[in-house]
Every structure is written in structure tokens, then in C-alpha cells.
Amino acid sequence: MTSKPLKEFQFLVDVNLPKRFNFFNSPLFTHIVDIDPFMSDEQIWNYAIENDKI
Numbered sequence: 001m002t003s004k005p006l007k008e009f010q011f012l013v014d015v016n017l018p019k020r021f022n023f024f025n026s027p028l029f030t031h032i033v034d035i036d037p038f039m040s041d042e043q044i045w046n047y048a049i050e051n052d053k054i
Contacts, residue, residue, distance in 0.1 A: 012044065012053040 013024055013031045024031070030053060032039060039047070048054070 010051070010053045012048045012051075014044075 009028070011029045013019075013029050015032045015037050017024070019025070019031055019033070023029075030051075032044060035047065036043075
């Protein structure tokens with residue numbers, strides 16, 4: 001039996017969570033504040049879907 005490689009997840013971090021937490025400082029995390037801190041919830045949702053982020 002062969003195992004499938006695990007997919008590496010990419011995360012979208014809300015503006016309410018501080019960037020100073022060490023575990024957010026990785027290429028796996030994208031901060032909304034770096035994209036557009038004034039995005040609506042719907043825009044954030046669409047961005048996550050379009051960019052394959054959780």
C-alpha cells in the first residue's frame with residue numbers, strides 16, 4: 001500500500017490576531033493586514049477560496 005503525500009496547508013490570518021506571535025511568522029501564514037486590512041468578510045472568504053488558504 002502506498003501512502004499519499006500530505007498536503008501542506010496555507011493559512012489566512014485575521015486582522016484580530018497579532019503578527020508578533022512566532023508561529024505566524026512562516027510562509028504558511030498570510031496576514032489579512034498585509035493584503036488589505038479593510039476587506040469585508042465576503043472578500044476574505046473569496047480570497048481564501050481563490051488562493052487555496054484556510
